[in-house]
Each structure stands twice: as structure tokens, then as C-alpha cells.
Amino acid sequence: MADTAFASVPHEPGAAKPDAILIADGVTRRFGGLTAVSVDHFEVQRNTITALIGPNGAGKSTFFNLLTGFDQAQEGEGVFNGKPLRGVPSAKVARAGMVRTFQLTKALSRMTVIENMRLGAQEQPGENLLRAFAPPLWKAREREITEQAHDLLHRFKLYEKRDDYAGSLSGGQRKLLEMARALMSKPTMVMLDEPMAGVNPALTESLLDHIVELKEDGMTVLFVEHDMHMVRRISDWVVVMAEGKIIAEGPAGTVMSNPAVQDAYLGAHHDTDLSELSLEDDA
């Protein structure tokens, strides 16, 4: 299915997609004199897994923050699922159906696993101060939420841990919990910031399976990752950033052989002989 979706899409930066769920246009973020992100055009195809890769300092995480409302761009427009993103705070972006996870996992460590999960749910009337006083107004929804949480915990193999404090989980389990918690809101798009960072190899496979399952369930996934093995295995489309710009797009296989990408990762002079370099300097 992914192949057909991308069949007509040219392998070039900023390529238009047939059914884009997320579109960013002319996004610029400067920190003082440094332009961290300067993306002309960017689209994410609905119901696919898109990887955002690039060398350190390429602006991937900053771009991620801009898309999810955790940071605001100086210029540019974004559209998610038909709704404009400009100036929209992060909480509203999440309520619109675009939920993110963090590079440094943010499990709420002094709350139990099940409470972490319940917090992810939307439309709990008891989260309103006045309604919180009257349990009959929110107990029914609380039961639904708990049931949904139990299902997800079974799926992510955390059910046995449901009454433990999240702080007692291992790093990999926290990643799983964070992903499961994000799913509590029944999002249409999931943004994963380095989902594999700090996860031990035994858990990697199951984490990859979970991400593929998200797509099977109809969600769109955009993830930032350094692990090329993972990018090749699960992504339908790869977007490469360097120095704040998108420099290449395409399926994993073709994008890695793109000379611009190799230059970005290895430096423009990576196949130049050292002796030639020193001769140039002398000249």
C-alpha cells in the first residue's frame, strides 16, 4: 500500500504527497544569529511511516518541536489534518490528534503506570475542577479509560506492572509506557522523537513491531531516529535534514545512496585524498 501511495511522488526535497496529513511551508526558526530550521516545504503522507533523519545538529528535534507546538517558528505555516498550526499551543495540537513522545523519556515517575495511562486519555469530565467534586459525573468515563488502558498495557506487555511506580521501570519499558500513554488519546498521528534511544536490543524488535502496528491501525507515524537499521526496516519514506534544510527525500534504499546525503553525513571531502587537501592548502 505504501508503495502505491508513493509511486507518483518524485524523490526530491519538499515533494508533494497525494494525501498529505501534515504540511509545513516556509518554516524558519532562528536562535539569535543561528538559523536552526529553514524548511521550504514538507509533507507527510497519511497512514504511512515517515522517518526524519540527519546528522547531529541538523535541526530535526527543533523541527519536531515546531510541528508539535512546543516551540514557535518566526516564519512559516503548518497545516495538520486541515487545521492550521501557526501559534497553536502544544496542548491543542495534541487534542487535535497529533501526539508526540520525547527523546528523553518523560514517564511520570512518581505516578503509577496505570495513572500514567489514564492521564493520556481525552474527554475525562473529571479533569474539570468543578466536576471533579462529583464522582458520578466522571466515574463511568474513568471505567472506560481504565479498560482502554488495560488493553494497551496487555499489548505493550506492561499489564503486570500497572500498579508499580513508573520510576521503577527500565529505560525500555518507559519508552513503551510513553508510547502506550500517547495512544490513550486515540491520535491520528504519532510523532516519535528517537524511539530507540537507550532501548536494549531485546526490546528493539517488539518496539519496531508496535510502530508497524500503529500504521496497521490507521495512524500516521513520523519519527526522528539515528538507528539506520530501524529506519530501513520500518519506514515507507525517509526525509533527510542537514543544517536546518531538507536535502533529500525518498524510500530508504535510494535516499542513502544519494550523494547529497552522504556528503551531509560524512562531510563533502570524505572521498578526497588527504594529500590532495594539503596540496590545495599550499597552493
Place this chain on the structure above:
Amino acid sequence: MDILFDVLRTAIAPSTAAFALAAIGLNFHFGLTGLLNMGQAGFMLLGMYGFAISIQQGWPIWLAVIVGLVAAALFALLLGWPTLKLRGDYLAIVTIAAAEMVRFLGRSQSLKDLTGASSGIRGSDYKAPFEELSPFPDSIVEIGPFSMHGSRSSSWWLTLVTWALVFVCAGLFWRLANSPWGRVLKGVREDEDAVRSLGKNVYSYKMQALIIGGVIGALGGITWSLGNSVQPDSMGRPTTFWLWTLLLLGGAATVFGPLLGSILFWSSLTLVKSLASAFIPSDVLAPTELEPFSLVLVGVTLMLLVVFRPQGVLGNKKELAF
């Protein structure tokens, strides 16, 4: 035996209950939401001024209480508006400064007609409407080993009302802390960004917590002033630090922590003071040195507590420890 009665009398005193109230407010801030409010005394003082000044204007007592509470709510709005967007420590700095500003405003000569400047407002100027509501006789009443005035100042009537308020507010804390609303606050305490990423308006939740805790603090201030007098300097920084101490002593984020903390803190202070005056000869420790000496001893005890039981007496070490 006398010492024991002194200690018990302190334990049930209205001032002890008033501090428990203010600490419950602080528990909403720190225990639930993780807000570092270092100016709880300012909220108490605003409640006291709002109440006492309204009574002096001849307004009915219910309106005076509301004025005191609204003053604290507005103060919370004003404080939180710029600072809640920032991270924790900034709120600590702003609240300690703002509480001092309230105190200095109270002391200033320009408002002498309203606040009585540094000499404050005498109890007799605002306590009458409350004391008239008392169902107790207008004389000394003995219940068991304790004798207190029925209605005047630090009376049985005030004891009853203040402790009733403490239990109402503790119940309020229990209800809210165990609701989905409280769950969001606990999430904010752990990590704001995570809660934001789950679609909650963190700013609004922090503001709600700041206001509720501040209003309960003001209620503590009003009840405290009914047993004492409105005196700006009695609500300075030490008051805030005592509140923190007794909250952490009892156990933050627990329902009964503030109550137990307040009782333990004030009775141990009385105990140390009484024992010292009974057993240490006055040429070793002059009577004027008793108070500082007992504060030092209580301070040392608290340091030991933080070292050996950082979650307080009732607290859960996994949930919140200092």
C-alpha cells in the same frame, strides 16, 4: 503533668489548626502540583487584612470572609499570571518577594487608617461579630483538664470552628487529589511537558492550584487572626518556613500530613520549651533564651527527620520525598 497538659493544649489550640489550614493550602501548591510557593504567609496576611478591614467598615461577617478569600485569589492570579509560564524556581522567588511586599504595604504609614501600619489592627476592633455567633457561654469553660474562654479570642468556639474548617479542607484535598483533576496536577508536578504533550492546558491547571491553595491559606490567616491580632510582622518569612517545615514533617501530598505536621511541630516546640524551663537552671539559660533555644532544638530534630525519613511521618517515599 502540667507539661503534658501544656503540650496537649498546644496540640488542640486554634493557632495550631490555623497553621494546619495554611499548610493544606501549601499542600495543594507543593504536594499536588509541585509549585514552590515561598510566600504562603502573604496569602494568610491578605486574608487577615481583607477580613479585619471589612469588619471595621461595618460589613457583615460572611462578606468579610469573602473579601479576605477574594483578596487571596486575586493575589494568586496576579502572581501566577507572569510566573506560571516559567519553571519552578521563578515562582519561589516571586512569591517570597510578593509576600514581603504585602507585609511592607501593611506596615507602611500611608495606609495607616486601614491597616494600622506597623502596630496592626487590635483584636477588639474586628473580633466581636465572630464572637457574637458563639453558642458557648461568655466565660471560662472547663472541659476535662483544659480550661479556655467559651467565646473570646482563643476560645472553645474558635477551636471548634477552626478544626472543623481543617477537616473540611482536608476532605476537599482528599476529594480533589483523588479525582482526574488531581491526577493532571500530579502529572504537572512530575513533568509539565509530558502533560502538555497529552493535551492538557498546564498553565490553567497550575493557576487553579495556586488560587485554591492561596484561598485556603487566607482562611488559615483569618482563623489565626481571630485568636491573635492582625500584625504584619507576625506573618513574615518565618511563618512561611514553618509552614513548609510542618508540611514536610507531616508528609507532603498526604491528606492528614499538614494536620499531623502542625500538631507535632507546635507541641514539640511547647514540650522543649517547658522541659527547658523546668530542668535547666536560669543562670545557664535565661528565660529570654528559651524560645530561640527550643527553636534550635526543633530545627535539629527536623534536620534528622529529613535525613532519616525524607517523606515525612505519613508520606510515601516513592511518591514524594525531600
